[in-house]
Structure formats: C-alpha cells, structure tokens
Amino acid sequence: MRTKPPLPPAPPPWSAALLPVPARAGPGAVSLAIAGGREARPGPGGPFPLRRSPGWLCGAARRGGPSIMTSALENYINRTVAVITSDGRMIVGTLKGFDQTINLILDESHERVFSSSQGVEQVVLGLYIVRGDNVAVIGEIDEETDSALDLGNIRAEPLNSVAH
Amino acid sequence: MHATLFYSFFKSLVGKDVVVELKNDLSICGTLHSVDQYLNIKLTDISVTDPEKYPHMLSVKNCFIRGSVVHYVQLPADEVDTQLLQDAARKEALQQKQ
Numbered sequence: 001m002r003t004k005p006p007l008p009p010a011p012p013p014w015s016a017a018l019l020p021v022p023a024r025a026g027p028g029a030v031s032l033a034i035a036g037g038r039e040a041r042p043g044p045g046g047p048f049p050l051r052r053s054p055g056w057l058c059g060a061a062r063r064g065g066p067s068i069m070t071s072a073l074e075n076y077i078n079r080t081v082a083v084i085t086s087d088g089r090m091i092v093g094t095l096k097g098f099d100q101t102i103n104l105i106l107d108e109s110h111e112r113v114f115s116s117s118q119g120v121e122q123v124v125l126g127l128y129i130v131r132g133d134n135v136a137v138i139g140e141i142d143e144e145t146d147s148a149l150d151l152g153n154i155r156a157e158p159l160n161s162v163a164h
Numbered sequence: 165m166h167a168t169l170f171y172s173f174f175k176s177l178v179g180k181d182v183v184v185e186l187k188n189d190l191s192i193c194g195t196l197h198s199v200d201q202y203l204n205i206k207l208t209d210i211s212v213t214d215p216e217k218y219p220h221m222l223s224v225k226n227c228f229i230r231g232s233v234v235h236y237v238q239l240p241a242d243e244v245d246t247q248l249l250q251d252a253a254r255k256e257a258l259q260q261k262q
Contacts, residue, residue: 071200073228082224086233088188090220102204102230114220136188136233139210139224146223156219162187162233 073098076140081106083130084137088159090114092141093128102132112151114159119152136162169256173249174199174237183213183238184229190218192227203231 076095083091083104093109106128113121174196183193184205191214194207208226212218221227 071198071204071206071228076228082221084188084190084220086188112220132230135230136186137190137192137227137229139221139227141223142225143223145225149223154219156217159190159218159220160188164187 073102073138076138080141080143080146082112082137082139082141083135084139084159085130086134086136086162088161090159091125091128091130093125095138099132102135102138104128104130104132104135104138106130114154114156116155116157118155120154122151167256167260168201169252170203171199171201174203174205177239177243180240180243182207182240184234185236185238186229187233187235192221192229194227197226200231203234205229205231205234205237 073095077097079095080092081095083093083106085091090112091106091109092112093106095104096107097105106125109125109128111123111125113123115121178196178198180196181193182196183191184207185191191212192207192210193213194210197206197208199205206226206228210221210224210227212221215222
C-alpha cells in the first residue's frame, strides 16, 4: 500500500503548485491548494517544487509569455471569509484551500440566514467544500468589525440568486 | 488564452474606483485591485451601494468577485476612450472569427 499518491511526470502548467492530498483522505480526494499542506508533505525533492509565487495561477504565462497579474485568493487563505453563493446564501468560514475554478475548502463554517422578520440565524456547518460554479463573492471579513455587529438586530431580505 | 482585450482593459483600470453590479442585484463599490484572465475581480475598500437593503457585507473590506456573476462594471466616463475600445473590440472580434 502506497503511503503517497503517485506523482504524474508532466503536470499541466496551471497545477504545478497544487498538492496531491495525503493518502488518508481517500481515493475520492480532489487536488486543491491546501493551507498547511506544504509543511505536512515530506520533501524528497520531487517534481513539484513548492513555491510561494502562484505559478499555477499564471497558466498561460508559464508557457513563456509575459507575467500576468492574477486576482488570487492566496491572500485570503487561513482568514475568515464570507462566501456568497449563487443561490444567495451567505456562508462564513476559514478559507483553507481553493483552485483555479474557485472550488473552496471552508473550515468551521456556518451559514448566516438573513430574514426581514427576525435577526440573523447562524447555522453551524463544519468543514465544507463549495464547488466553484456556485461561488459568487468571497469577502475577507474584518474580525473587529464583525464582532461588533449585533446580528440579532439586523433585518434584511435574503440575497437573490444570480439566475433570473 | 483567447480574447484578452477586456482583460487588458481592466488591467489598465487597476487603482480606479468602480461599481460592480452582480447578477443577484447586489452592487459593490470599491477600488479595482486586480483582475485575471477570467475577469474575476478583486476590490478593496468596498462599500455596498445600498447598505440598508444589503447589510450582508458590513464586516467585509475587500472581496473577490467571480467573473461569471458580474452583470456590469460601472466606470468613470473620463477613464475610458470609448472610440478606442470600440475599434479594438471590433478588430479582436474579426481576429477571433478567423
């Protein structure tokens, strides 16, 4: 039984910094950039040079073009974020990982349900993977401002979905 | 990477204040921080144009908006040479056809 998943010899350019999930995650594991994964991996000097710069985000640039600025989620890793989904829900959690299609890993997440009749309800969700198709906005939450919020007194209509 | 005209266009607008109107009717005002090939947009120092109706983002200062949910990006008129943009778009459309 292998302790590590097999590493392909020629990764597509955009996935160069994506780390294979450790074997304990099981055969259905997806390959995402995971916070903390760098430290956890043993370093045999393998084919994936672990680098800080988001090389995989600059897909086309890695083929030798000019460096392309990317609008990356790297800065939000390990921070508390508010994810607004395409169906109008708001999920708050710690961003642990993401990939090119904006699939997300959210830890310690909860949904904030807004209603016009009663205060904000928080529903605990735990560890979530949100598929990128369903992500609309990712907001970086300012902890200070957030703890000062009186959620019990906020009244608002739930957000609309992005479809019409 | 295909069609990069508007990607280049938005890159030239980094640092300007814009209003992004989303498909779910939420409008977010902020400074354009960065854009990528999918036209995902990162805004800093954001404010929702109608915070009474949308208090959901009260504790958010910066956000990342997925390109696929953007309806409009409202820009200051003096920042854009619309003639130039129109011509460039026409040229690119022609190139794309071939």
